[in-house]
Amino acid sequence: xxxxxxxxxxxxxxxxxxxxxxxxxxxxxxxxxxxxxxxxxxxxxxxxxxxxxxxxxxxxxxxxxxxxxxxxxxxxxxxxxxxxxxxxxxxxxxxxxxxxxxxxxxxxxxxxxxxxxxxxxxxxxxxxxxxxxxxxxxxxxxxxxxxxxxxxxxxxxxxxxxxxxxxxxxxxxxxxxxxxxxxxxxxxxxxxxxxxxxxxxxxxxxxxxxxxxxxxxxxxxxxxxxxxxxxxxxxxxxxxxxxxxxxxxxxxxxxxxxxxxxxxxxxxxxxxxxxxxxxxxxxxxxxxxxxxxxxxxxxxxxxxxxxxxxxxxxxxxxxxxxxxxxxxx
Amino acid sequence: xxxxxxxxxxxxxxxxxxxxxxxxxxxxxxxxxxxxxxxxxxxxxxxxxxxxxxxxxxxxxxxxxxxxxxxxxxxxxxxxxxxxxxxxxxxxxxxxxxxxxxxxxxxxxxxxxxxxxxxxxxxxxxxxxxxxxxxxxxxxxxxxxxxxxxxxxxxxxxxxxxxxxxxxxxxxxxxxxxxxxxxxxxxxxxxxxxxxxxxxxxxxxxxxxxxxxxxxxxxxxxxxxxxxxxxxxxxxxxxxxxxxxxxxxxxxxxxxxxxxxxxxxxxxxxxxxxxxxxxxxxxxxxxxxxxxxxxxxxxxxxxxxxxxxxxxxxxxxxxxxxxxxxxxx
Numbered sequence: 001x002x003x004x005x006x007x008x009x010x011x012x013x014x015x016x017x018x019x020x021x022x023x024x025x026x027x028x029x030x031x032x033x034x035x036x037x038x039x040x041x042x043x044x045x046x047x048x049x050x051x052x053x054x055x056x057x058x059x060x061x062x063x064x065x066x067x068x069x070x071x072x073x074x075x076x077x078x079x080x081x082x083x084x085x086x087x088x089x090x091x092x093x094x095x096x097x098x099x100x101x102x103x104x105x106x107x108x109x110x111x112x113x114x115x116x117x118x119x120x121x122x123x124x125x126x127x128x129x130x131x132x133x134x135x136x137x138x139x140x141x142x143x144x145x146x147x148x149x150x151x152x153x154x155x156x157x158x159x160x161x162x163x164x165x166x167x168x169x170x171x172x173x174x175x176x177x178x179x180x181x182x183x184x185x186x187x188x189x190x191x192x193x194x195x196x197x198x199x200x201x202x203x204x205x206x207x208x209x210x211x212x213x214x215x216x217x218x219x220x221x222x223x224x225x226x227x228x229x230x231x232x233x234x235x236x237x238x239x240x241x242x243x244x245x246x247x248x249x250x251x252x253x254x255x256x257x258x259x260x261x262x263x264x265x266x267x268x269x270x271x272x273x274x275x276x277x278x279x280x281x282x283x284x285x286x287x288x289x290x291x292x293x294x295x296x297x298x299x300x301x302x303x304x305x306x307x308x309x310x311x312x313x314x315x316x317x318x319x320x321x322x323x324x325x326x327x328x329x
Numbered sequence: 330x331x332x333x334x335x336x337x338x339x340x341x342x343x344x345x346x347x348x349x350x351x352x353x354x355x356x357x358x359x360x361x362x363x364x365x366x367x368x369x370x371x372x373x374x375x376x377x378x379x380x381x382x383x384x385x386x387x388x389x390x391x392x393x394x395x396x397x398x399x400x401x402x403x404x405x406x407x408x409x410x411x412x413x414x415x416x417x418x419x420x421x422x423x424x425x426x427x428x429x430x431x432x433x434x435x436x437x438x439x440x441x442x443x444x445x446x447x448x449x450x451x452x453x454x455x456x457x458x459x460x461x462x463x464x465x466x467x468x469x470x471x472x473x474x475x476x477x478x479x480x481x482x483x484x485x486x487x488x489x490x491x492x493x494x495x496x497x498x499x500x501x502x503x504x505x506x507x508x509x510x511x512x513x514x515x516x517x518x519x520x521x522x523x524x525x526x527x528x529x530x531x532x533x534x535x536x537x538x539x540x541x542x543x544x545x546x547x548x549x550x551x552x553x554x555x556x557x558x559x560x561x562x563x564x565x566x567x568x569x570x571x572x573x574x575x576x577x578x579x580x581x582x583x584x585x586x587x588x589x590x591x592x593x594x595x596x597x598x599x600x601x602x603x604x605x606x607x608x609x610x611x612x613x614x615x616x617x618x619x620x621x622x623x624x625x626x627x628x629x630x631x632x633x634x635x636x637x638x639x640x641x642x643x644x645x646x647x648x649x650x651x652x653x654x655x656x657x658x
Contacts, residue, residue, distance in 0.1 A: 164483070
């Protein structure tokens with residue numbers, strides 16, 4: 001089987017490509033070749049199959065058509081302009097998060113037609129819990145409506161609808177994954193508002209100070225990078241008939257308050273680590289976070305075999321095993 | 330105030346234009362001028378303001394820009410490729426129901442920018458209960474998710490999301506109206522699957538035979554053409570702050586079974602009229618209808634002052650007053 005990963009240089013993309021290279025197969029079928037693309041060329045990695053790493057702008061004329069002309073059996077679509085940038089730059093957000101995605105879907109439709117209906121790839125699409133917006137119940141069920149409060153969330157919700165329509169028409173086998181906030185993110189603190197959920201764990205574990213701009217009563221919805229990769233791999237081999245025409249899934253995760261995160265850190269690394277967290281309340285951050293979902297009842301995805309961590313202690317253990325500087329070094 | 334009606338030659342469009350001409354005002358403000366457009370030129374009608382009736386293809390290069398350059402204060406967008414055609418012709422459905430709508434939204438965004446932010450029109454968008462798809466509860470609430478089962482429903486749901494995002498950004502004041510099935514439609518029987526809901530009432534009232542292809546136990550959701558026009562007029566003057574960021578509304582209607590429709594016809598026109606209904610069960614129609622919604626709890630729209638008929642008897646009375654051939658002649 002041939003695999004295409006779009007957005008292969010991002011944090012999840014890199015880990016997904018590494019998992020594909022490690023396994024050399026998907027759902028028991030060996031991977032013959034892979035194409036890993038992103039705006040910047042993904043770093044080459046050792047794999048038991050030929051893997052082409054390419055810098056490619058998905059918005060460029062003919063880019064999608066060229067990628068799909070290779071007829072990959074599985075397409076992982078992770079490329080996106082992040083939330084803050086899509087909010088600041090209206091045109092760029094819509095161009096990448098909506099138009100480029102739709103152009104990819106169209107490229108598959110035309111390739112399918114050219115193949116006489118034989119070419120029907122699996123398409124795994126990275127959506128987000130940003131498709132939800134307040135007011136919502138404390139626990140959001142699988143049939144709650146999507147009322148995004150950002151252009152990013154709108155673009156993801158629109159692509160979910162297109163994914164469902166193209167799948168219903170048999171153009172591809174789509175699976176849309178509403179990823180929880182991924183935590184603990186490795187690497188440097190980033191500028192995303194949600195970044196502190198990771199940095200208050202990662203920085204102390206690495207012996208550095210971290211800033212907590214939000215009250216510790218804030219509750220949010222998390223899964224580890226390892227769980228995220230697991231979601232993508234499972235979605236690639238899932239029997240799509242089991243989706244019963246509703247291919248977009250809210251994924252399981254861990255609902256935790258910041259205080260619960262901190263207690264898990266204390267159990268893992270002691271009081272000294274916790275003392276590295278400096279509280280610097282930020283009214284603006286507090287206000288933004290008030291609109292974020294706190295808990296989901298991800299019943300459908302769980303029944304379909306998607307799994308995240310059981311609690312935040314496990315999320316920290318995953319970080320220590322996969323990304324802790326001492327462990328990796 | 331200046332008014333633009335796109336889709337002015339359709340059944341609802343014509344009645345909406347006639348109501349604007351009759352009232353000469355919207356929300357107490359006199360209408361200075363109107364522009365009524367459709368693929369075929371809307372028929373001229375007597376109005377107390379200059380009304381331009383124009384044949385225009387909204388997909389044509391520059392069409393939206395030209396319409397919006399006039400800076401209408403209120404835009405009614407009713408133009409659409411209907412459900413069956415959007416299903417048969419993938420490209421045409423997406424071109425008109427999604428791309429042309431988005432181009433209109435974009436034309437407003439650019440006109441607003443050109444005006445230094447001063448131009449922020451009201452935009453009333455005709456959506457549909459086709460945004461919903463089985464399985465759903467017997468009564469669908471205001472926060473139930475949209476899982477359309479047709480490309481038409483997908484296109485409407487996508488436009489609802491765009492409408493909400495553009496409204497949130499202050500580009501226009503959007504109101505999306507999920508219209509019930511409009512009944513009793515005047516005129517000749519059409520080819521829409523839902524057409525029989527109207528023809529089993531209209532044809533007997535006009536002394537003609539009608540065919541009923543579905544079991545009389547089928548339950549569906551209705552409002553009259555007069556109620557539909559009322560929805561558009563109310564949406565044009567509603568205080569959008571009351572929408573609280575959720576501008577798409579499921580509208581009130583009448584939930585009735587075909588048997589209840591027929592009993593209302595009997596009360597209105599007697600046994601002779603009912604005998605003109607010929608049962609010709611059609612398995613395909615029966616199957617399609619099984620996926621249609623039966624009842625909504627349209628709490629939000631009702632609280633916002635939208636109103637439909639109280640029961641199916643009233644829907645028949647509205648037909649007799651507004652569209653019955655003898656009454657109109």
